[in-house]
Amino acid sequence: MPLMPVTDSMFLLVETREHPMHVGGLQLFRKPEGAGPDYLSTLRQNLLEATEMRNLFRRRPARPVNTVGHLAWSEDNALDLDYHFRHSALPQPGRIRELLELTSRWHSTLLDRHRPLWEIHLVEGLRDGRFALYSKVHHALLDGVSALRHLQNMLSEDPAAMDCPPPWGARDRQRPRTARGPRSPFDALGRAAGQLAGLAPAAVKVANEAFREHTLTMPMQAPKTMLNVPIGGARRFAAQSWPLSRVRAIASAAGVSRNDVVLAMCSGALRDYLIEQRALPDTAMIAMVPMSLRKPSEGLAEASGNSIGALLCNLATDLADPAQRLAAIHRSMCDGKALFTQLTPLQTLLLSGINVAALGASPIPGVVNNTRPPFNIVISNVPGPRRQMYWNGAALDGVYPASVLLDGQALNITMTSNGDNLDFGITGCRRSVPHLQRILLHLDTALAELEDAVR
Known part of the structure; x- marks a missing residue:
């Protein structure tokens, strides 16, 4: 067991x-x-x-x-x-x-x-x-x-391949582990103790960035919005694709990452949606952006469990100009990533826990309604297939992620690359997020505005 x-x-x-x-x-x-x-x-x-x-x-x-x-x-x-x-x-x-x-x-x-x-x-x-x-x-x-x-x-690049496994199967058996000599349990304990001892200097780095340099986005800085309310169990789901080439062109012209452009798309869409609902806050909204802590060398068949860090990003929804929003998002993400690169994986995981710790109190009656949220929304960008893929001869046309919601977090936006496209999946609380599908229209508008801004 x-x-x-x-x-x-x-x-x-x-x-x-x-x-x-x-x-x-x-x-x-x-x-x-x-x-x-x-x-x-x-x-x-x-x-x-x-x-x-x-x-x-x-x-x-x-x-x-x-x-x-x-x-x-x-x-x-x-x-x-x-x-x-x-x-x-x-x-x-x-x-x-x-x-x-x-x-x-x-x-x-x-x-x-x-x-x-x-x-x-x-x-x-x-x-x-x-x-x-x-x-x-x-x-x-x-x-x-x-x-x-x-x-x-479970997919193949070969349209003629008819040996693709079912979703619960595996194409390749797990790679054999490299033989190692016996290790004492005290070795693992010592390594863990060394990692934990490193939390003190890591905390000093965080405090310096947040309070002295004023460059790091921290929990509880997010404004209260209509998305940060207690939720029910019913969900709405919306999905749509956009050409990845459009995102790449903006990123190249602005000198930022593709993920920065995607976050700016989401920021513009949220701004327009909340204006439409007469609910846009005066201060910038904050997104929690999950970061995978998995090693690039980890095989496809080995991936299981959870290994995620949490980075907070200023979405700059208080800025009307799309170019200024993109620049602010780029600075916020660079500052967060710069700090994370200085930490060990365990330190990153534990300090990520600080960013999301307030969610642990969200089930307590009255907490969500009477406190500021640690962040306003979760926005995830998960790498997907880079080429056209097939499943037993059937061509993959779209991959649309559907994620989890929590009290105080009534909306989630997750996207993944799929060959030449970027596929968005939007999950919302059916009671708290009216006309969820309109966010898709606002995403399209935000992408067009970013293209105009970098010309």
């Missing part, structure tokens, strides 16, 4: 009906040429017959689930695959609108803790002939980066 790392078990501990703690994703595919009317039913049957399964997809919380289940995993050796992998059809007229509404409902429901914590829905009925996969996996099993890496592991 393997124990859970604290970074994984906390996602089970904080989960409630109002706060489902799974990450999700909606993928769109174009059927291969010559696919007949039984293509999807045959595909599903073939996938159900696949016997190879990653151990990750057999894990469930140890029983009883409300005590030991928060601390340890058990393995389900009699997994009911037909329960986890479902075949669904859209109501007519089968537009993307119906697909997003169905995705919103699926993303609102809790996973069954008496089973392995994942579901996958194969969806047909789109009037343009495409099909979709919606998947959700508990955050205790995978973070967004490891989920995207796992998706890439």
Whole structure:
């Protein structure tokens, strides 16, 4: 019965009906040429017959689930695959609108803790002939980066390849570990103690940047907004793609990173949306930007669990000029990244915990309504496939992430690169964020304004 790392078990501990703690994703595919009317039913049957399964997809919380289940995993050796992998059809007229509404409902429901914590829905009925996969996996099993890496592991660059594994399978077996001599447990304890001892000078660096140099964005500086309220359990989900070339051109012209441009897109969209709702704060909104702490050498099939840092970024929503907003975002991100590069991974993880620690008090009645938020929104940019990818002959058309929400954080924007496109997934509290789909229109406007600003 393997124990859970604290970074994984906390996602089970904080989960409630109002706060489902799974990450999700909606993928769109174009059927291969010559696919007949039984293509999807045959595909599903073939996938159900696949016997190879990653151990990750057999894990469930140890029983009883409300005590030991928060601390340890058990393995389900009699997994009911037909329960986890479902075949669904859209109501007519089968537009993307119906697909997003169905995705919103699926993303609102809790996973069954008496089973392995994942579901996958194969969806047909789109009037343009495409099909979709919606998947959700508990955050205790995978973070967004490891989920995207796992998706890439099941895809192929070869449109003729028909040996792609199912979403729960693995293309490559885990690489053998390099043989090492036996280590004393005191070695690991000594290394951890050395890392913790380094927190004191790390804290001095943070204090110097924040209070003396005034360059670092810190928690509790964010203004109160309509997005920072208690939330319900129902979700809305919206998605759209933009050409990655447009983002690259702006980044090159302005001398900033592509992620800076994406954050500026989100900043402009939030500003316009809140103006529309007559709710724009006078001071700049703050975003929490997750940063992966995984090593680039970590293989696709190895990615699991959670390894994320948290960087706070000034979104400069108080500035009307898009060029000035982009410059302010660039400075804020550079300052945060410069500090993080001076820290060890453990120090980064622990100091990231300071940035999000206030969220731990959000379930306490009255806290969200009567205190300032640690930040206003989470905006994630997760690397995805760099080329056109295929799954058993079907071309991948879109990858749209769906994320988690918490009390005081009613909106999440997550995007991923997908070949020549940048795919956005927006998750919002159905009660607290009206007309969520209008944020897509504002993102398009913000991108056009940035293009005009750098010409």
